[in-house]
Structure formats: structure tokens, C-alpha cells
Amino acid sequence: MNTDKNESPMTQILADLKALAIGFATTFKHLFQKPFTEEYPEYKRPLPARSRARIILTRDPDGGERCVACYLCSAVCPVSCISMQSAEQADGRRYAPWFRINFGRCIYCGLCEEACPTAAIQLTPDFEMCKQDILALVYEKEDLLVDHGGKDKQYNFYQYAGVVTDVGEKGTHIKEEKPVNIRSNLP
Amino acid sequence: MPKLIIDNQEIDVQPGTKVIDAAEQLGIMIPRFCYHPALGSVGACRVCAVKFLQGPFKGVQMSCMIDAKDGMVVSTTDEEAVDFRKYVIEWLMLHHPHDCPVCDEGGHCLLQDMTVAGGHGLRRYQGKKRTHHDQHLGPLVQHEMNRCIQCYRCSRFYQKFSGYRDLGVLQIGERVYFGRYQAGTLESPFSGNLIDICPTGVYTDKPSRFIGRRWDYERTPSLCINCSLGCHTVVSTRYREIVRQEARFSEAVNGHFICDRGRYGFFYASQEKRPRYAQINGNEVSWEKSIQTARDQLNRISQESGPGAVASVGSVRSSLETQAALSRLCQKKGWQGPVYWIDHGQEMNVKTAAAELADELAVSLRDVEQADYILAVGADPVNEAPMLVLALRQAQRMGAKVCFLDPRPIGLPFSFQHISVAPQAMDLILAHLLKETIDQDTIKGLEPHEKKIFDAIPNNSHLVSSNQKLLNAVANDIRLSQRLVIVCGTDVVSETIPERAAYFARLLAKMGKQVGLFYLLPGANAFGAALLSDDAPTFGRILDEIEAGLVRALVLVENDPYGYYPDRPRLERVLQQLDLLLVMDYLDVRTIQDADVFLPTLTLYEAGGFFVNQEGRIQKASIAYQGGHPISQFSNGNHPPRSFRNQIPGKEAQPAWQALIELANENSATPKQGVRADILAWLVKTHPLFSKLPPDNAFPSDGIRINPGKDIHFRSAADRLVVPTLASESADQMELITVDWTFGTEELSTRSPHLRKMESKPCVFMHSNDAAQLDISEGDKVAVRSDTGIVSIHVTITDNMAPGVLIIPRHQRLDWQHLGASKITVSKDQIRKIREEEPC
């Protein structure tokens, strides 16, 4: 608003009235336009796949659990809401016998997904996480584990790693030579 | 002293210091893989490159290979050097597998750190990677050879440093392989150190495999109490459980390494069977109720039959605080005790050792490494104090000679002399050596009482003549040496030997030699027990008094007589006669079943405390965690419970000292705070020796050494150095001794499931001559009959031991406690060959 002291009061009043009129006119105009408001929760707007909300643990293409319980996600988590225990499976894979995320604490920053070397942990667009009982927000592995690959359908960590698992012996992983025969000097 | 400039900072260093170390002294950490202060430099990895700007060398050079010289100007940040190091890392990563997420080294991996620090973020090499098969190396070390960067630390440690030969380097060029010729359990009892020194994840810790990451562990400085050396360790705790133990550097004691018994000996702390609740007659009750009951009963008995009717037994594995609290309790109540020693022989040996360890004679493990001659008497380092082996090996590598006077088949990873004579003859041989070594001038200068001892040594006997050549050579070597160490055991030796060893050392010192004395004791805090046991009777004596009805109540504090007492039938019988048996322990000992009242106590990881090692060094273990049921056991391997409470489950146990003080106080309201400080104050007041004890927050990392000398209290102050005599020897008699083994005999480490896999089957060692005479061959099973029972056991025949001796391990899988005593004489017809199936 013009607050110049030299202006006469009359000019000022006129200017104020004009502003009021413009405001009301804008509102009036919108009364006849289609509203933007969407009736949530009756209508749920599709969100981009990269939106960050409820976290899942995915599987690799052949159905194995991707998470190798490397603790990188729990280390990077700024609110320390991920905890787990690692162990060895009979087939040589490292896995998490239990894996817990406390969504009461999670701030959906997505750092865990960024840290995950196996594409196991992924954030999904499902943000509807309101619960009466706060303990219901503590998700265990069975609540987190899904039966698909999430955003990355193809990656299988054990095809690249050098360790022996059900996925492959030494020398059979991607870009590996046959193991050295230590009892022969022939090339 | 060379003076050089590194990154614009000037420093004076000792001649011979490598540039990499000089920089470290300035706080500049030059990257390194192959260089290790204990292993020296080889220049294998090329990652320590720095640029020399001025001085005798110019350009980019390896800082671990070059001695600091006057006038050098070095830059670690020069662009050329930084670039060089970056390319070296890239090379080393060429074949490196994509393993970090599933590699247990991740989080404390030197290679990971250097890769990140060097800025090598993306792989440019698109070719195929070289791979290797892995080997099974036993239950302790996991092998993953793809991750190797060829720094040679492992083979240098395994072969050069420790002297074992079964792991090393094979192949050439980029195919080099570090492992064994054939897969199999590593022979070295120091194999766990491979895990610590390998800068990558080739060797990782198998018992803690896939348990967690370094950053999630709480790491606490601690001590190893699995033998009397008291090596420094650091324990990693997670979810109320010790998951891993590693070596902690100690200048004076263990250097950079520890043995496998120590490294994997901690599992007793989280045993599932560990007793965690107080009990009365086998029923769980509250701590307060137990204390109250025990106190009432003890008071009643001492009112009825006098305070002498209560006896208390302390432990060589308890902390100094607990030992002191027990002494204080006994003093206050007038009870008998604290009892620490099985029999008179053990008492004499340990107390003599503690008393003779004068300040000028006591040496640390590090000092042993500097010796040029080492005479070990009645000591078997691999089995009794493993880390001593590495110290002896360092001395041997520097040219020292090592000689053992011992009946046992001593096994060491290097060559040494071995005078193998029966235990009874050892004193005579030692005395003979002494006589041969000490020169006339020294003898003339002896004080009269010392002269008397010298003159009492008899002349040549047949024993000496059969070893004449070797003895002459040894005496000659001792005369020629300058820095001697006498190592003396206290287990299989007779009562005169610890004192004879000290006498020998004093005389050698008089000859102008630099002499050290190094005793081995029967427990981590046996030294503390020797200082605090005063006039108390031995355990054997207490059993007599129980049998005679004189002692009616027994208090066992972290002490398990079923483990060590050599006559089990008697022990069982006698303990039944007690009116009250009060047991306090953190182990699942058998006496808990017999106990009227039981109180659970805390381990050193939960209670911390002081321990005095065999050289009189008081060392401190910190509190690693609060105790309670480990989460892994509480949740059956599944996720932790989803309910919450404000008490840690299973955390009723208290430090033993707390229980003892609560027993001493008449009212039950003993505060939980400040008790330890009270005990220490009492200790300082009553034992001036401890007045040097620094406060907790200023406790030096290598501890402080106390050398009590005459302060040790002996029951018989008579002239103890008796004339060595030989019991009448008959060709028909054999001396049977019970001994320790590295794995399988020590009470804490035998509770480790991983070390159990390392135990060899118990066997009796027998000389080949004796075996031939008895018509026994290797692997046969024999029954040895003693006055109290029969022990049946397989035979191992060797030439590498004294004839006329049987050697039986006090193995947890063997009922050796039917022998009746820890040293006995058996006649040959008491040894009978039995068929495998035959019940004994």
C-alpha cells in the first residue's frame, strides 16, 4: 500500500477501495470454475513411484530376499529407527533373521534406500501410516518383506559379489575368471 | 638424532626410525597396508608413497622403507605422491570382489578406508576379475581369498614372527595365494591374530561371523583372565552380549597380539546355562532373601561352634576387589580363610614366586623379548601361558638361545634345547647348572646364608652324568650370555624350584649379568591371592576339618573345587557333611547343585576390576556392559520382544564383592554405590603395598607393578631352600603328573563352544622306553589305577619327554579327578592296557 505522507487522505481511501474490489472480484470469478480440491480419502491421487513413504524390503528376480543385513541403512538412518540382526543362511547368503523399522520415528528421508547396496530397502508412495497404538508403527520383517523387486526388478547382488552362495560358485559370477589353480604354475 | 621436516613440521626421532613412523609421531597418518610395527617393512603394497623434497633421497619413495635422516624434507600431500597413492589403490582394487555388504571386515576395513580416502569411487577397469578358492581353516578363522591385496602381513606374522609353518604364500605374480597347502585347521594357537593384522577381509572372525558391524559395537578395554599373563584385550558388546574380543596394544605385556585361548575364551559370560538368579536349596528366590538367609545361617553356626567353623574359599580368577572384600569379611567375622591353594605345594610355589619377585628381577613379556638367553624351568609356555611363546620367539629370532628344563614334551615353533628329566630330578639338575655356572669370585663374595645354600648342593650324580654334554653346553651358554631371563613355572615343579630359580637369578646378577625372573602362576589373579591369603589353611586342610566336624559351613567365592580338586569321590563325600554350603559364582559350576544358598555374581566384563598378573602388575578391566540376558537368548533368535519393562531381564547378579560386603553388614541395606571405593580404601589401609594404586581415571594403561618381596606371609619361615634330594628311584615306579593344555583344561575357556572344537582328545604322554617295557603302542587305551580310583585314557608315545613319567592333562573331558592327587607315583603294574570297549 502506498504510504507516502504527502498524499491526500482521499486518494488513499480510493486506492484501498480499489484493492478491495479486485480481491472480491477474483473470489467471485472462482465460484464458477471447476474446483482443484480432491476428496481424499474417497479419491486417492496417484503419486510418482519415487515418492517417499512406507518402506518395504524387496526380493531379487529369483525370489530370494535381497537384504544381506549389511547394516548400512541402519547406520545412515538419521533417527536410528532401523534395527536388525544379521546371520548366515544354510546356502551361504547373509540375511536378516529379524529386521525392524520404527515408523513412529522414521522421517522418510530416503537415506536408507540410497545407502542400500542391494536395492533391498525401498520407499513406496504409501504414506497412510496413522495408527492409534504407537507400537503398531513398529514394523517387523514380516510386515516389511514384499514378494517383488520394487522399483528395480533386475538387480541380484549375489551375481556380482565374489562369495559362494546358491547363486554361484567362485568364478561363475558376472565378470569373473575361473579360480586360480594354486598347484600349477602353468598360465 | 636425525632431524627432519615432514609437511612443514620439524621432528627429532631415534636413529633407525622409518619415515612413516616419524610422521605418525607428528600425528600424520600415512596410508599403509604392508607395514606393521611388529612385522617391520617389506615395501609390498606401495601405498605409503610420499615425496622427498630434500635430503639423501629425492622424488616419490615408500615412507615405510626409508630411515629418517638428517636434513630430509618430506611432503605427504605433494600432488605427485597423492596421485601415486590414488593409482596404487585403483590397482589393488582391480580384482577386488564386490563384497563389502557381505564382508565382515566392512566398517573397520583398512582397504575400504583407503579406497574412500584416495577418492577411488568408480571402477574404470571393465575386464574380468581373478578369483581364488577359499580354504577351510578351522573353527576360528574364515578365509575369503578374493579380497587379498598381497601385503604379506599374514605370512610374515605366521611364519616369521610366530614361527609356525602351515600357512604361507603360494604361487607367483598376480596369482599369489595365502593359505595352507591343504585345507585344514590352523596349527598355531595364535591364528586369531591373522584376523587383526590382515588389512582386508581375507581372514575374518568365524565365531562372530555376520554378527554385526564395528560401528554398532560398544568397545571396551578389558583383560584376558585365561592365564596368568593378563594380556590386554578389547571386547565388543552388542545387545547385552560380548560378541568379539581382540588384542589391545600393550607396550609391556602382550604387544599387538593375543593367543586364541584368550581371544575366544569369553563365551562363558553369555552361556545359556549361566546361573542368573539367587537360589535357596535350588529354588529361585530374591537376592535380598538369599543374603539374609546366608547371613543368619552363618551367624548361627559361628555362634554355635565358634567362627572357626566357617571357612571361606576365594579364587585366583576373582578381581582384587573381590579378594579384598573376602579378606575383610573373614577378618571381621573371624572365619577361616580366605583359602586359595589346593595343597601345601601349590601354596609354597605361588607365594615363593610372589615373594622372590624383587623389583630388580621382575621382567615383563616385552623384556623377555630382549633377552639373549632364556632358561625355562618347569614351564610349558604353549600350554600354560601361550603369549610367552611369541616373546620367546622374538628373543630367538634376535639370536637368543632357549633352554627348557622340563619333563613334558615341550612343543615350540622354533628350535631350543630341552633337558627332559623327571619332576623329582629337576631341582637337582637346576642346582647342578647353578653350580657349574657361577664363577669362583661370586661364590667367595656370597653372604654366609647364601653360601650355605650353595654348599648344600651335592656333587655329580648319575642323573647329571646322563645329561652331561647338554648340561655343560647350557652352563657354558649361560656363562657367555649377558641378558638372561629365567622362566619358572609353579605347576609341575617341586616346592624348592621357584626359590632355587630366584637364587640362581640373584647369583647371576651378582656375576654382573642383567637377569630377569619370570614366573608363571596358576591363575589370572593368583598374585593377588598370594598377597591376600595370609595364614589361611589349604583347601585340602579345610576338607580334613570338615570331615572332623570342625568346619560346618563353607563359602565358595567364584571357586569350583570340582574343577581342580584331584580327589573327586572325597570331595563329593565331604561336601555332603556341611551344614551350610554358600556358593557365589558366574559360571554354571557343579557346586550350585549342592549349595544351600547360591548367589549369582558378575563377570569381569560386567563388574570390571583389578587383576594382578604374574609379574606383579596390577591391571584394570573396565565395565563393558550392564549384564542381563543377551537379547539373542531372550528372543530365541527372532526379533526382540515387543513389550517394555524398566528392568533388564536376568540382571539380578551383583559383583561378588558386593555380596561379600552385604554379608559382612548386619543390616540388609547396603548401598549399591561406593562399595568398591570402600573396599579399595580398606585394601590400601591394611596392605601398604597397594598405596601406590592410582585413581581409576588416572590408571596407566600398562598398569603399575608392585613387588612385595618379604611382605608375603609364609606359614613356615624356616630356611626353605633344602638340599635337593632324589626320592629313592625304582625302575618299577613312574611319576604321574597332571598338566595344563592350551585348550581343554582352563576352566573359563573350556566353556567356549568354539574352543571346544579346538581341543584335542585327552591322552596320556609316555616315553617310548616305558611304552616298550609295558608293551603299549600308540593309540592304545590304558587304565591307570591309583589309590582312589581308575582313569582310562589313550596313550601318545613320544621321545621328547622324560622317561619314567606319565603326563595326564586336567582335561574337562577326562575324569582325572579319580587320581587322588595332582602328582602321584604309580608302579608299572598299576598301568594296564584295556580293550577299547572294555568298561573301566
Ligand code: SF4
Ligand atoms: S542397506 Fe539394504 S542390504 Fe543392507 S541391511 Fe539395509 S536393507 Fe539390508
Ligand code: SF4
Ligand atoms: S575387504 Fe574391505 S574393501 Fe574388501 S570387501 Fe571386505 S570390507 Fe570391502
Ligand code: SF4
Ligand atoms: S591375506 Fe590379508 S594379510 Fe595376507 S597378504 Fe592378503 S591382504 Fe595381506
Ligand code: SF4
Ligand atoms: S597368553 Fe594368557 S592372558 Fe594372554 S591371551 Fe593367552 S590366555 Fe590370555
Ligand code: FES
Ligand atoms: S606400507 Fe610401505 S609399501 Fe606397504
